[in-house]
Amino acid sequence: MTDVEARDNTLRDTEIEMEVPAAGEYLSVLRTAAAGLAARMNFTLDDIEDLRIAVDEASSMLLAQANPGSRLQCRFVLGEDAVTFCASVRSRQPHLPSKEGFAWTVLTALASSVDVRLSEPDLLTIELTRQRPGAQG
Amino acid sequence: MDATSSSHENGSPSARLPLSAPAGDDPRAASRAALVALARLDEDSPLRAQLREQLVRANLPLVEHLARRFANRGEPLDDLTQVGTIGLLKAIDRFAPDRGVEFSTYATPTIVGEIKRHFRDRGWSIRVPRRLQEMRLSLSAATGELTQQLGRSPTVAEIADWMHVSQDVILEGLESANAYSTISLDAQDHPGADDGPSMMDTLGEIDAELGHVEYRASLRPLLAELDPRDRQILVLRFFHGWTQSQIAAEIGMSQMHVSRLLSRTLARLRVGLSRD
Numbered sequence: 001m002t003d004v005e006a007r008d009n010t011l012r013d014t015e016i017e018m019e020v021p022a023a024g025e026y027l028s029v030l031r032t033a034a035a036g037l038a039a040r041m042n043f044t045l046d047d048i049e050d051l052r053i054a055v056d057e058a059s060s061m062l063l064a065q066a067n068p069g070s071r072l073q074c075r076f077v078l079g080e081d082a083v084t085f086c087a088s089v090r091s092r093q094p095h096l097p098s099k100e101g102f103a104w105t106v107l108t109a110l111a112s113s114v115d116v117r118l119s120e121p122d123l124l125t126i127e128l129t130r131q132r133p134g135a136q137g
Numbered sequence: 138m139d140a141t142s143s144s145h146e147n148g149s150p151s152a153r154l155p156l157s158a159p160a161g162d163d164p165r166a167a168s169r170a171a172l173v174a175l176a177r178l179d180e181d182s183p184l185r186a187q188l189r190e191q192l193v194r195a196n197l198p199l200v201e202h203l204a205r206r207f208a209n210r211g212e213p214l215d216d217l218t219q220v221g222t223i224g225l226l227k228a229i230d231r232f233a234p235d236r237g238v239e240f241s242t243y244a245t246p247t248i249v250g251e252i253k254r255h256f257r258d259r260g261w262s263i264r265v266p267r268r269l270q271e272m273r274l275s276l277s278a279a280t281g282e283l284t285q286q287l288g289r290s291p292t293v294a295e296i297a298d299w300m301h302v303s304q305d306v307i308l309e310g311l312e313s314a315n316a317y318s319t320i321s322l323d324a325q326d327h328p329g330a331d332d333g334p335s336m337m338d339t340l341g342e343i344d345a346e347l348g349h350v351e352y353r354a355s356l357r358p359l360l361a362e363l364d365p366r367d368r369q370i371l372v373l374r375f376f377h378g379w380t381q382s383q384i385a386a387e388i389g390m391s392q393m394h395v396s397r398l399l400s401r402t403l404a405r406l407r408v409g410l411s412r413d
Contacts, residue, residue: 045296045382
């Protein structure tokens with residue numbers, strides 16, 4: 001059996017980096033990681049499943065623009081009461097997703113905060129954070 | 138009429154009446170004769186039961202054949218054959234011999250439909266080990282119970298405590314529930330669930346919700362194609378800010394199922410929107 005508290009303490013303020021081929025079949029790896037990490041942060045099932053869907057949605061948005069054969073670079077940051085997922089791809093013709101678009105609407109409903117940015121000429125990044133609601137008890 | 142002559146495909150069916158259709162070498166012809174006889178009987182004729190039984194026996198190999206196509210998908214073959222037989226009975230009762238369609242041609246979709254429905258009714262898709270199915274069902278029950286007790290969605294640790302298993306087991310269960318949903322036969326938790334959403338079901342209302350969303354024009358037809366329930370779940374979650382648990386309680390399904398349906402709907406919309 002796992003001691004939750006012990007695990008929590010080792011995970012807090014921890015960064016987990018992953019890099020997968022920028023292709024749809026690898027998204028399940030990221031979804032699984034997201035759910036596993038959120039569970040160990042003592043997130044509720046609602047939060048876990050929202051995060052799982054958010055990671056899927058954000059990654060899919062990036063994949064649509066990724067250069068063929070490139071990689072999806074991801075980082076999970078486990079904070080005190082939140083999980084942050086940050087993912088980037090290289091894109092030849094990057095365009096920032098519209099904040100009036102449907103996908104963005106979905107992301108903002110699923111995450112506590114979402115940000116998208118273009119750094120360097122071709123590195124498109126989406127970063128989202130899911131707070132644990134009721135973290136104060 | 139002897140068995141030999143009844144094997145002529147285009148022989149007059151009426152010539153082969155009546156009831157004890159020849160139990161000859163050609164089960165198809167025997168079957169056809171029995172079907173014709175059955176169609177001519179009165180609704181309440183005592184002979185119906187006898188003929189139906191004869192027809193079921195004659196066509197059981199077809200059911201077994203079709204059931205085997207769904208074997209190794211997490212349901213015992215016996216069960217599949219049994220539900221397939223229900224489909225066969227429906228086909229027997231509805232078949233109209235004068236339409237000129239082979240009975241097997243007519244019955245196959247009915248039988249397959251019944252088998253697929255069985256998977257749906259079990260709330261499960263396909264190719265899922267039984268152990269994981271059972272895990273998912275227990276998980277679903279525990280989650281529902283704890284959600285009520287706590288007044289919120291439970292954590293994995295709480296479910297693990299409740300079920301006296303490790304958190305890893307719970308995580309594995311959640312994972313499999315999600316992983317297998319992508320190959321679902323349009324799974325539903327229970328048939329009652331598709332009685333459907335009562336409120337906010339019209340596209341007009343969705344248009345209002347989508348007021349600020351770009352691509353409304355391309356999104357709208359995609360939303361129109363969705364199952365009304367899927368559409369309602371989508372709108373409640375993303376435009377009204379309901380939690381998955383709240384939606385689950387409102388619609389009468391498990392939170393895990395809401396999550397799967399949301400993922401599936403989003404994937405569909407993604408594909409649809411990218412086509413533009």
